[in-house]
Amino acid sequence: MSIPKTHPFAFDPTYGMRLEELLAIEPPEEPAGFDAFWEARYLKALDVDPQPMLSVSKLSHPDWHVRDLVYVSTDAFKIGGWLLLPRQGLVKRGLVVGHGYGGRDQPDLNLPVEETAVIFPCCRGLSLSRHPPISENPSWHVLHDIDKRDAYIIGGCVEDIWLAVSTLVTLYPWLSGNIGYSGISFGGGVGAMAIAYDERIDRGHLALPSFGHQPLRLKLPSVGSAQSVQEYQADHGNVLETLRFYDAATAARRIDVPMLTAVALFDPSVAPPCQFAVANAIRKYNEIFILDAGHFDYTGSAEEEAVLRDKIGQFFRVP
Structure with a gap:
C-alpha cells in the first residue's frame, strides 16, 4: 500500500480508519418516503422526450466518430x-x-x-450545460436550492443521467436494457441514485462516489463541495432534511445489477467512510476495488489506475 504519509491538510484524510473498519460501515437510517420520492421523479423523467440534436464535433479520433450532443432533460433543461x-x-x-x-x-x-455508443453528458449548471444563475463553482453549485427538498439541484442532475439513457434509447432502440453507467466522484454519487431506480441500466461503475452517508458527510472534515455543505449547515442547521433524500448509500441499497465500485483509503474531498458506505450498501454482484488514495496525487497512482482501467474494460465488454 502507498497511502500518503504527508499531505497539506489540517485533518487526517484517512480519518484514522483501517480497511476492516471501512468495510463495516453501514448506510444511514433512511427517511420515510425515500422510494416514493425517487420513483415519482423517475416516472416524470420517463415522460420527457429528450429530442437529441447531433452535430459533427471539432474533435477527432481514429477509433471514434465524435458528435456534439444537446438533449432536453426535465424542466426543459438543455443538456x-x-x-x-x-x-x-x-x-x-x-x-x-x-x-x-x-x-x-x-x-x-x-x-x-x-x-x-457512449454519451458524456454535462449535468445541469456545469460545463456545456452552464446556466446562470446556477454557479459552475462546485462549492456553490452543491448549495443550489439545498433548502428546498424537491428542487435541490442534485435531483435534477440525477434526472439528467436518466435523460442521457433516454437519449441512447431514442437513437438506438435496441440498446434498451443493455446500457451501462460509469461515474467518478460527483458522477459516482448521482450515478448511484440514477442506477437504483432505472431498470434500463444493466450495470454500473462508481469511483470515489460522493453523497454517501450524508450524516457522516456533514461531520467529517473535508475540502471542496463537502466543506461548503458543512459551512452551510453550520450557518443554517437544517440541511439534513434535504440531504437524507439525496444519500448515495441509501440509494445503493436498491441497486441489484452488477457493479464495480472503486473506493479510496485516503481522500480529502470525499471522506473514505462515506465512499465505503456506498460500496458496502450494494449487496449483490458488487466488486469493490481498493485505491490507496483519491482526489490526491500519490506514489503508485498510475499503476493502480491502469489495473482499474483494465477491469473497467472487462466489466463493460460486449458479450
Missing part, C-alpha cells in the same frame, strides 16, 4: 455533451459516463470499450 460512436464494428452496448464536480471540457477518447 450539452458528446456522443462517441465506434468506427469499427456495430453498436451493441450503450454507456453513459458521468463527470466529477469539476465538470468536463471534452469526452474521454481513450475509453477501454468497443462496439459501444
Whole structure:
C-alpha cells in the first residue's frame, strides 16, 4: 500500500480508519418516503422526450466518430455533451459516463470499450450545460436550492443521467436494457441514485462516489463541495432534511445489477467512510476495488489506475 504519509491538510484524510473498519460501515437510517420520492421523479423523467440534436464535433479520433450532443432533460433543461460512436464494428452496448464536480471540457477518447455508443453528458449548471444563475463553482453549485427538498439541484442532475439513457434509447432502440453507467466522484454519487431506480441500466461503475452517508458527510472534515455543505449547515442547521433524500448509500441499497465500485483509503474531498458506505450498501454482484488514495496525487497512482482501467474494460465488454 502507498497511502500518503504527508499531505497539506489540517485533518487526517484517512480519518484514522483501517480497511476492516471501512468495510463495516453501514448506510444511514433512511427517511420515510425515500422510494416514493425517487420513483415519482423517475416516472416524470420517463415522460420527457429528450429530442437529441447531433452535430459533427471539432474533435477527432481514429477509433471514434465524435458528435456534439444537446438533449432536453426535465424542466426543459438543455443538456450539452458528446456522443462517441465506434468506427469499427456495430453498436451493441450503450454507456453513459458521468463527470466529477469539476465538470468536463471534452469526452474521454481513450475509453477501454468497443462496439459501444457512449454519451458524456454535462449535468445541469456545469460545463456545456452552464446556466446562470446556477454557479459552475462546485462549492456553490452543491448549495443550489439545498433548502428546498424537491428542487435541490442534485435531483435534477440525477434526472439528467436518466435523460442521457433516454437519449441512447431514442437513437438506438435496441440498446434498451443493455446500457451501462460509469461515474467518478460527483458522477459516482448521482450515478448511484440514477442506477437504483432505472431498470434500463444493466450495470454500473462508481469511483470515489460522493453523497454517501450524508450524516457522516456533514461531520467529517473535508475540502471542496463537502466543506461548503458543512459551512452551510453550520450557518443554517437544517440541511439534513434535504440531504437524507439525496444519500448515495441509501440509494445503493436498491441497486441489484452488477457493479464495480472503486473506493479510496485516503481522500480529502470525499471522506473514505462515506465512499465505503456506498460500496458496502450494494449487496449483490458488487466488486469493490481498493485505491490507496483519491482526489490526491500519490506514489503508485498510475499503476493502480491502469489495473482499474483494465477491469473497467472487462466489466463493460460486449458479450
